[in-house]
Amino acid sequence: MLTTFDKDENVFDAIRSAASGYLLKDIAPEDLRHAICVVADGQSLLAPSITGKVMHAAASVQTRARPELVEGLSGRGHQILAAIGTA
Template sequence: MISVLLVDDQDLVRLGLRTLLSSEDGFTVAGEAADGLAAVQQAVALRPDVVLMDVRMPGIDGLEATRRIASLTGTRVIMLTTFERDEYVFEALRIGASGFLLKDTPPVTLLEAIRTVADGGALLSPSVTRTLIREFVTNGPRRLVPHPRLDQLTEREREVVALAAEGLTNQEIAGRLVVSPATARTHVSRAMIKLGARDRAQLVVFAFQSGLAT
């Protein structure tokens, strides 16, 4: 059973999410919060598997709430927004969010996203996430800050990290490099361990910051 904390300042949005999750097997709503501060308090007290976090809220926003939750708990956060181009996308992933979805995402996609994140994955394959990251990195000012342990990666691991930053799955990386999916998965895992990435989303952030992805 995947427990989910719903965070949004609009009652109607929380009601819709609660109704959706309550109607599906395998999900339970751990609690709700209408602002960022309450979200942090609830996340610490309830320790849900996943938080669905609105970006823009009164008080502390979703970005700051996500930073605090990531530093205090092992809970994973999916950011929700109504904006297709949100300047907070890259920063949200950098500070600990495991994914980013638009609020008009189809219910079946949202449910699969929650399952993916709860299982330790990251929302990097959906085209909207790739587009948001690419647009932000391409159009916004970016100063390269190479990871201090970047030199520990082998050339193949650097190549794999760059492909992961394109949003490719392990299967797709394997096809691109003409290796087995297991080999691709091993390279990704080793790169994450060497760089201390909490999940695939943060690995992608490191790739952009270090110049492995452009």
């Protein structure tokens, strides 16, 4: 996506819509050419100013508890898992 908007909601809507990249229109022409090649090669690319927003959001996402994964653990297994969770 090539846009002038760098608002969080626009960035995350584009990512959820399977955009392979998110670039701002102030990008230099040579960087735009490079970005097109990167995306055409099946990779993803974000504008540097957008990368920080995505990294911050990813770091703040909490994982959903999955009790079925720990049901069969022994008492010691639960202790180890708790220790890993606090590390």
